[in-house]
Amino acid sequence: MWLFVQLSDTPTATAVSFTLNGHGVEVHDDRGTSLLDALREQLQCRSVKDGCSPQGQCGCCTVWVDGAARVACVTPVRRVAGRSVTTVEGLGPELETRWVDAFLAAGASQCGFCTPGIMLRLAALEHGNRPLTRHAVESALLAHLCRCTGWQSIVEAGCAALGIGGTEGGGTTPVQPVPVADQLLTQWRAQLEGATSQRSGPDVVLGGGGFADDCAPAGCLVQLGAAEAAPVRGLDAARAGAKKVQGRHSTMPLAYPVAIPDGDWALTLQTTWVEPAYVEPDASWCLPGAGPATPLANGGAFGGKCRSPVPELARALAAQFQLPVRVLWCREDVVRFGPKRPPVALGLRADGTGIVRMGRTPGSPDLRDVRARLGAIAPGVAVEEVDIPGPPVGNELRGAGWVEVVAAQHALRAFGGRRPPSGEGPGRGQADIRVPGRGRAAVRLEREGGPLGRGTVTVEVWAGEILDPVTLRSYVLGAVHQALGLVWSEGIAVDAVGEPLDLTVRSFGILAARDMPQVDVVLHAEDRWPVNGTDAVLAATAAAAWIADGAPPQWPTRRGGAGRRVATVSHPGQQEEST
Numbered sequence: 001m002w003l004f005v006q007l008s009d010t011p012t013a014t015a016v017s018f019t020l021n022g023h024g025v026e027v028h029d030d031r032g033t034s035l036l037d038a039l040r041e042q043l044q045c046r047s048v049k050d051g052c053s054p055q056g057q058c059g060c061c062t063v064w065v066d067g068a069a070r071v072a073c074v075t076p077v078r079r080v081a082g083r084s085v086t087t088v089e090g091l092g093p094e095l096e097t098r099w100v101d102a103f104l105a106a107g108a109s110q111c112g113f114c115t116p117g118i119m120l121r122l123a124a125l126e127h128g129n130r131p132l133t134r135h136a137v138e139s140a141l142l143a144h145l146c147r148c149t150g151w152q153s154i155v156e157a158g159c160a161a162l163g164i165g166g167t168e169g170g171g172t173t174p175v176q177p178v179p180v181a182d183q184l185l186t187q188w189r190a191q192l193e194g195a196t197s198q199r200s201g202p203d204v205v206l207g208g209g210g211f212a213d214d215c216a217p218a219g220c221l222v223q224l225g226a227a228e229a230a231p232v233r234g235l236d237a238a239r240a241g242a243k244k245v246q247g248r249h250s251t252m253p254l255a256y257p258v259a260i261p262d263g264d265w266a267l268t269l270q271t272t273w274v275e276p277a278y279v280e281p282d283a284s285w286c287l288p289g290a291g292p293a294t295p296l297a298n299g300g301a302f303g304g305k306c307r308s309p310v311p312e313l314a315r316a317l318a319a320q321f322q323l324p325v326r327v328l329w330c331r332e333d334v335v336r337f338g339p340k341r342p343p344v345a346l347g348l349r350a351d352g353t354g355i356v357r358m359g360r361t362p363g364s365p366d367l368r369d370v371r372a373r374l375g376a377i378a379p380g381v382a383v384e385e386v387d388i389p390g391p392p393v394g395n396e397l398r399g400a401g402w403v404e405v406v407a408a409q410h411a412l413r414a415f416g417g418r419r420p421p422s423g424e425g426p427g428r429g430q431a432d433i434r435v436p437g438r439g440r441a442a443v444r445l446e447r448e449g450g451p452l453g454r455g456t457v458t459v460e461v462w463a464g465e466i467l468d469p470v471t472l473r474s475y476v477l478g479a480v481h482q483a484l485g486l487v488w489s490e491g492i493a494v495d496a497v498g499e500p501l502d503l504t505v506r507s508f509g510i511l512a513a514r515d516m517p518q519v520d521v522v523l524h525a526e527d528r529w530p531v532n533g534t535d536a537v538l539a540a541t542a543a544a545a546w547i548a549d550g551a552p553p554q555w556p557t558r559r560g561g562a563g564r565r566v567a568t569v570s571h572p573g574q575q576e577e578s579t
């Protein structure tokens, strides 16, 4: 069967024919159209996702070309002329069932935006010559970004589907049929942990999470990024007009824009700019006179999309042009205009009281909510707001401000009321944290010398009725990954006038699968109403990791890599407001 797509009006367009999932197709190539745009825009194949194009760093657009995994956003469509392209729709019944069951059984897909690309990458390992090992799975995942799951469940799913068993794989072989989960209980647990509605199931694993840009009707005007230029017909034209380049990864030092408050403190902590790094960029679309599509289709982006401007922009442009309008941000837009975790600087006395100062940039919301949360969880710590230049800060981001304070209070207790003399940390840390109105988590972390990933983390969680153990465990693993990244490695460079300098996925400092210690999770069933459990996991893991490192004065504690130095950059003219 052949599917023909109308050639573009552009005089330079040429036709390219290839096989997609066993069917012949023909698309047009307008001076370098990518395979990703040909699949999504011309062939409506929306299981292939755009998480960072044209950076080629998130892996969400991965497909098979003649059976090998390829990143479609940096593959010109002309390169696949006469070749065979496969997406998850073309896996065939046996492979599809095996991989979907493995992902569902392990809880390896939450929002599902990254999942089709990861599944294709891992399934392609069977076509190669390399031995199938857990190490091979972890190495394959270096080409991908998943922000939700914390990697371990994906590694388990990959090992199970590939038949890598025992201690080598940590998985089961062969994959067992998945008992049908109670969707209501699964969604309930996901909503408690992610603070927004989230489905799971085979369709989500296969890329059908209902993301806004996947559901936009054909023929919309397209607005790429902030409203600098009028929307145009077609993503190709919008990309050309926006003149987006690949972004960059700087070698600039991380900045610590908020100064430690004056005082004789037993313990201090400064943090830098942290990118929440949700994988699905902000997107929406709107018909004239209707409501815009939500950018929160199957996940909350850890609070990062609460104030996303894209729905209102789509609504306004649809009203202005009286046509359907689609608005989407590229990765560079997300870094420039999306909210960052507020940089903080805190000082605590030996009794755990003190001051936390939080950075606030022009246009960002005030700190009322953070004050309320800190008032409940650490009432002896005053909050000061410090005006700084920079990208928006998101006080709604998971654990913003209070996690740092609680981790510092636990570190004080662990070290007997004063920061230990500088030097090596003890290599182990533990924390037991109950969040008012939410759950409790007890975390023990044992670090071995050498690479980051050596060691173990044991997490016990009390979150009321468990509802669905696979879902809760998946969220726990994700929270451990985020907490370790926050303390150990995450940060983006922002210059003295507040411009983000690190614009690529690879520059955020997110821990890779092979950087993660083994995480063992124990879920305690409680005879009470279910509550959020992973906020406590985030805080307890951050505290345990920082204690294990000896509570050095800045996060991240171990940011390394070629050309990257960690140093303080202060901003002139900093204004302060205190409560």
Ligand code: FES
Pocket: 049, 050, 051, 052, 053, 055, 056, 057, 058, 059, 060, 061, 062, 071, 072, 073, 074
């Ligand atoms: S969209 Fe292609 S690698 Fe991210």
Ligand code: FES
Pocket: 108, 109, 110, 111, 112, 113, 114, 115, 145, 146, 147, 148, 149, 279
């Ligand atoms: S499940 Fe991987 S980014 Fe959400």
